[in-house]
Amino acid sequence: MGQDSAAKAPRIDPRLMREGKRTRGALKLSVVLGMVAGWLIIAQAVLLAHVVNGVIFAHQRLADVSGFLAGLAGLFVLRALLAWAAELAAFRASREIRAALRHDLLAHMFARGPVEMAGDASADLAATLTDGIEALEPYFSRYVPQMALCVAVPLAILALVVPLDWISGVILLVAGPLIPFFMVLVGYRAEAINQRQWQKLLRMSTQFLDMLQGLTTLKLFGRARDEVALIARLSDEYRRVTMEGLRVAFLTSAVLEFFATLAIALVAVQFGARLIHGHITFYPAFLVLLLAPEFFVPLRGLSLHYHARMTAIAAAKRIYELLDAPLPPRGAGVLAPVARVEIACEGVGFAYEGGPAVLDGLEVRFGATGMTAILGESGAGKTTLIKLLLGFMPPRAGRIMVNGQDLAGIAPESWWGWVAYVPQSPRLLHGAVADNLRLGAPDATDDALWAALKMARAEAFVRALPGGLACAVGEGGSSLSGGQVQRIALARAYLKNPRVLVLDEATNSLDGESEALVLDALAEMAASRAVIIVAHRLKVAERAARVLVLDQGRVAQDGTAAALKDEPGMYRTLCQAYGEMVA
Structure with a gap:
């Protein structure tokens, strides 16, 4: 990896982040609902630990812990409702952002006029207006809310774990940042792949449109087979770039899963040794062991949706290239209504x-x-x-x-x-x-x-x-x-x-x-x-x-x-x- 790559992490256009203001709070609502649902996981783990500890070690009957069980069932339902509402709000926010961006892009194209737009390929513009803007949907509906969860939920879990067992807190605190660190490293490679993938898609779209518009000419000159071969080659290039991106994503997920699993295993092993020697009681050990996997769930989600960020970077680059194209000078006066014009x-x-x-x-x-x-x-x-x-x-x-x-x-x-x-x-x-x-x-x-x-x-x-x-x-x-x-x-x-x-x-x-x-x-x-x-x-x-x-x-x-x-x-x-x- 060259110095240029190491010096600058792949970044999304800041204007895309500001698009969230168009949603009238829907995106913020999605984040808040997701955070509340994440925090309920902690309450759910606390109740479950009380039930298991009471039944197994305090020899309580199920009737004695029925209140905890009812609360546990209520939390399950509430979490499901909150997750559904958060996803619905995120999708609506994404829909508003995409509609607004498509409106702005079309308005800018019309403002540039047919002469200025003549230099841009029609298929390129169509692909950007459709696939390019649609590629932003996972970024706003999945990745952006997940970023907030990656901060709010792990910190809340650490705030509960550290007082219960500082050793487990240190393990989680050391292992947690490894996932974002590896995602940044992968980002250098993934960004280049996504840029190439987007360029291949635009080129293939342009070639498809040219072929369809010139179908009669190609048939009459006997070049239809050559054009089909060219489309096949472009499609194969697009397939290879796409598979390269997926390969990087899968390998990254495997590495990240390894570190998360290793951290959870360390927590479990050290608890086992300490329980055998009587250095810790069951309730805090069990509660921390329940929370340890949940500590990594938001980070895993961020890793899962990180490709949405890379795709959004590639799509946003072309979208804002079009939006940044200079407009021809235009007047503001009004032509007075007349019967005839000279x-x-x-x-x-x-x-x-x-x-x-x-x-x-x-x-x-x-x-x-x-x-x-x-x-x-x-x-x-x-x-x-x-x-x-x-x-x-x-x-x-x-x-x-x-x-x-x-x-x-x-x-x-x-x-x-x-x-x-x-x-x-x-x-x-x-x-x-x-x-x-x-x-x-x-x-x-x-x-x-x-x-x-x-x-x-x-x-x-x-x-x-x-x-x-x-x-x-x-x-x-x-x-x-x-x-x-x-x-x-x-x-x-x-x-x-x-x-x-x-x-x-x-x-x-x-x-x-x-x-x-x-x-x-x-x-x-x-x-x-x-x-x-x-x-x-x-x-x-x-x-x-x-x-x-x-x-x-x-x-x-x-x-x-x-x-x-x-x-x-x-x-x-x-x-x-x-x-x-x-x-």
Whole structure:
């Protein structure tokens, strides 16, 4: 074991300990109930020693000790009730802590936004939110209460044993600290194993998700068997690390049991010798012998649940890594309620971390109504501009003005209340069509849903679905075609009644008929709101009132499709190359 390991014991994040304050005393109640139950063991041993001593040596009848027997039975029942109540309180405290942590983690992820979260693997996040937080349950419900018992119960037993027999007290006092000492030594090794085990689990989860999402690609390229072999290898690595941790835990338990058993044996042997020579009477010897095993019970429990602490250390490390991730700057202002929204980009510049400038001094205005199509080569800055307009990230230079207010100073929630977004691959959640439509308008009536579907040219096929609005769609809309998903997403955006509708290549995956239906709907929506759409197809540009061509982060051309087609520039080049696509 290196000096670094010896210099610092494995420690849990102190913030995790402070989570106990969320439980409104449930965790403290569990500790108190457990301590009382532990102290009752002492009273139980005292009564039992009186009964045995009275019946065997004082020649009392059972009727003479019936009071002690009744008290003994009552203590058995009371201890069982207290243990049950303590465990119930600990579980409730653990449940509240886990729910609060999961809420905080989700809130932090949402506050970081889709751009900041793009660098984290989805399976990693899902495993942390589920398995990672659930791994804290044994720590709070078992280990933390056991820590209190390890102090309260052995000290109470020592306080009774030492006056009765100081020799036994010394034996217990010497043997007792050996168990925590060995647990600390094991902690150095166990922490490293648990960290490796957690990393293996996260990697395996990520690989599983990648395999499921890319199942079609893997099958078509004949690589499914290779992926299965990789998953098998990762699973075996996870198995080996898990078994290594269990092996350390079992060996540690054996060593600790050895010391506890040895201490109890020493107490018994020295009592036997002293009883034979008449140096001690039966009652104190028997009482101490009853209490000696109970002295080690809390310490054994701590050893049994020590792996919960190690698991919590590994899980908490990843949880707090996510919670410590910096949040993007956000404003606190409120966008004044207005009927229409105008947007102006003034010298907007942006570059991703460590990369070249994507937008460079961009100057453009978007009117309150009408459809604007944004074109440009890959890397021209189209998607980045959309992310800036949506408020997912602030510009590195310049500013974006919304009705005269700087977007950087507006609270994202206030801005998002007036904006709707339809990405290239819209996401439908598992559930009814109506539930998906009501994401942006929870109180919308069925009539409003049908009106939105009609606007998005989706009414006919939704009515044909079994159950209509109540029809359940699979995860991601798997039971619908791409064009149908796109039109439901458009209806969902329209139902929100936004002042600005933003679409990112929303027609690229559609067939000609579906694209025409979506463009008809967009043209109708653009009459009363601003519609901004990133497009590659010239048909979209032909239907737009305005075409904006980006080149290397700047506006290269700005005008109507008809005007730009007749002037030299990128748009005319596109028309000449793909003229057959333009109606």
